Amino acid sequence: MLINNKMADKTRSEEPSEPEQPLEIEIVYTEQEIAHKLSHYGLNQKSLLANLEVNVDALQKYTLLEKEANNLFLIDLKNALHNWPKSLDLSQFTQQINQLIFLWLNAIQNGLSIQNILNCLSGLESNSLFSKENTKKLHLLLFDMVAETTQQYQQHQLDYSLNFDQYTQLPNANLILSALEKTIKEASPNQFIALFSIQFQIARNRPVFSHILTINLSQKIASILKQNIATDIILFHSGNLQFDLLIPDLNNTSHLDLLAAKINRAFEEILLLKHDSVLVTPFAGAAVIQQSAKDSLDLYENAKSALENAITKHQQFVKYSESIEEELQLHNDLESKVLEAFSTDSLTLFFQPIIDLNQSTCAGAELLLRWCDDTGDNVYPSVTIEILNKVGKGKLFTRWLINSACRYASELIHEHHLPIYLTINLRAEDLYDIELQHLLLQTLALWKISPQDIVLEITENGFLEYNETSLSVIQSLSDNGFRLALDDFGIGFSSLSRLRTMPIDLIKIDQSFVRDIKHSADDFEIVKSIAMLANSLGKEVLAEGIEDKDCLDLIKQMKIHKCQGYYFAKPMPFEQFVTWAKQHQPT
Numbered sequence: 410m411l412i413n414n415k416m417a418d419k420t421r422s423e424e425p426s427e428p429e430q431p432l433e434i435e436i437v438y439t440e441q442e443i444a445h446k447l448s449h450y451g452l453n454q455k456s457l458l459a460n461l462e463v464n465v466d467a468l469q470k471y472t473l474l475e476k477e478a479n480n481l482f483l484i485d486l487k488n489a490l491h492n493w494p495k496s497l498d499l500s501q502f503t504q505q506i507n508q509l510i511f512l513w514l515n516a517i518q519n520g521l522s523i524q525n526i527l528n529c530l531s532g533l534e535s536n537s538l539f540s541k542e543n544t545k546k547l548h549l550l551l552f553d554m555v556a557e558t559t560q561q562y563q564q565h566q567l568d569y570s571l572n573f574d575q576y577t578q579l580p581n582a583n584l585i586l587s588a589l590e591k592t593i594k595e596a597s598p599n600q601f602i603a604l605f606s607i608q609f610q611i612a613r614n615r616p617v618f619s620h621i622l623t624i625n626l627s628q629k630i631a632s633i634l635k636q637n638i639a640t641d642i643i644l645f646h647s648g649n650l651q652f653d654l655l656i657p658d659l660n661n662t663s664h665l666d667l668l669a670a671k672i673n674r675a676f677e678e679i680l681l682l683k684h685d686s687v688l689v690t691p692f693a694g695a696a697v698i699q700q701s702a703k704d705s706l707d708l709y710e711n712a713k714s715a716l717e718n719a720i721t722k723h724q725q726f727v728k729y730s731e732s733i734e735e736e737l738q739l740h741n742d743l744e745s746k747v748l749e750a751f752s753t754d755s756l757t758l759f760f761q762p763i764i765d766l767n768q769s770t771c772a773g774a775e776l777l778l779r780w781c782d783d784t785g786d787n788v789y790p791s792v793t794i795e796i797l798n799k800v801g802k803g804k805l806f807t808r809w810l811i812n813s814a815c816r817y818a819s820e821l822i823h824e825h826h827l828p829i830y831l832t833i834n835l836r837a838e839d840l841y842d843i844e845l846q847h848l849l850l851q852t853l854a855l856w857k858i859s860p861q862d863i864v865l866e867i868t869e870n871g872f873l874e875y876n877e878t879s880l881s882v883i884q885s886l887s888d889n890g891f892r893l894a895l896d897d898f899g900i901g902f903s904s905l906s907r908l909r910t911m912p913i914d915l916i917k918i919d920q921s922f923v924r925d926i927k928h929s930a931d932d933f934e935i936v937k938s939i940a941m942l943a944n945s946l947g948k949e950v951l952a953e954g955i956e957d958k959d960c961l962d963l964i965k966q967m968k969i970h971k972c973q974g975y976y977f978a979k980p981m982p983f984e985q986f987v988t989w990a991k992q993h994q995p996t
Contacts, residue, residue: 460537468532482516574646577631582647589705604712605654669726696729759980819856832864860890887912920954
């Protein structure tokens with residue numbers, strides 16, 4: 410028995426659409442299989458085939474009395490039986506049976522009951538000398554074939570659902586290794602075989618997207634990939650916005666770079682879906698082996714390692730090399746250390762003083778994450794936070810940060826009597842968390858401090874889309890008395906837009922503009938213009954990166970009254986900061 414997938418050969422130009430209809434398959438018997446079945450049921454082949462006819466009255470009775478009579482495949486099945494030819498040979502009989510199978514499977518797939526199929530088939534009778542006995546055997550044979558083909562169809566549907574994506578109709582990750590093994594086995598000596606793995610990431614201005622959007626996006630991506638790869642390349646949909654390309658005969662490894670460039674160009678524009686538009690970025694990794702290597706698992710794992718390396722380094726394409734494995738091992742080790750440090754509360758916060766130039770006092774401090782690994786090497790805060798975000802601990806980190814900041818603020822105010830505010834950097838994802846304001850207010854109440862004691866910094870270069878959700882979160886923070894600071898002002902593409910649309914209280918001029926204002930006229934004018942703009946809008950201004958007295962004197966000329974930098978103090982632990990802050994209070 411042959412099972413043909415009638416949906417396997419889809420055209421490459423087909424556009425993404427609604428989820429596909431259930432898979433249409435065709436089950437076909439050979440002449441030898443039909444002959445064997447006739448013999449098994451004690452039916453004389455020559456006698457039966459010469460004396461088959463259809464009881465039209467019985468057929469009409471069964472089909473018209475059923476509620477499912479409007480099923481188009483049932484109508485076609487009825488017509489095929491009505492037009493049953495007389496005096497068939499085995500080949501013709503096999504063709505007729507296969508046609509009936511196709512019709513009854515599709516009828517069942519479209520909601521027809523099996524009983525209705527059996528009623529129809531009961532109209533096929535034998536008018537030979539032993540007609541009654543032969544008709545009974547024939548019906549048993551046909552009913553057995555209905556059961557057998559239905560079971561085969563259901564099994565094929567199950568196998569298909571396990572091994573193919575429902576929406577793109579592409580083979581999934583379950584079939585990659587077997588396809589690799591088959592390709593390697595059939596390859597000629599010294600033939601190059603490559604696996605090209607791609608992970609599509611949605612632009613950061615779309616942190617939340619629905620399941621339907623993911624489906625439509627997967628279909629769109631699959632369509633574009635099909636249009637940009639050669640016909641001999643096997644495309645797999647191996648996960649959430651993940652695709653693999655099996656290249657069975659790679660002429661030159663440099664062709665992988667050309668393929669990566671072609672795919673990158675194909676996804677440079679925003680993808681227009683039915684009810685949405687999305688910008689995606691493809692990250693790709695590839696690995697190559699020769700037929701003589703005969704190790705499909707190595708090829709698969711190497712391609713995935715290259716992909717992981719590409720994502721980690723934010724490179725759009727990486728080809729596997731042994732050094733990648735070493736880098737990934739180091740990165741994985743670092744991930745484990747960060748997670749251990751977070752779970753054991755080993756992360757610490759340092760305090761960088763914020764100076765009020767009008768009074769020459771410490772007005773506040775920015776909290777900066779500090780952590781070093783077991784070798785004593787300091788790990789960048791951005792790396793630590795990126796790892797925590799990657800493993801799903803980002804929200805827990807925000808909770809830890811808020812609680813730590815409020816605890817320190819409470820100690821400064823209530824125990825040390827220092828009127829000092831603390832600033833903390835929010836993750837971009839925090840601005841989509843509608844529970845953020847409740848978490849802040851609850852923590853403030855726990856430590857008996859007010860919203861004015863905590864300044865919330867929004868990093869300009871890491872900001873997500875300013876949409877209805879973020880607007881609601883930001884506005885609720887402002888309405889509850891929290892002051893908002895726009896950090897790294899000037900280095901993002903939409904700084905001025907943030908000033909216009911967000912309830913910002915404080916602008917922090919990025920140190921890249923401040924540090925060299927003594928030597929750079931351009932930097933001097935930029936900082937001066939930002940200060941004038943902020944003052945005209947009623948915003949407080951803070952200059953970062955003050956490292957010498959000359960820089961400080963120029964900052965004072967611009968009517969900037971808050972600043973921080975190494976000229977005053979480097980970030981320091983809490984106990985040291987308390988001592989320093991007490992020394993820089995009004996006398």
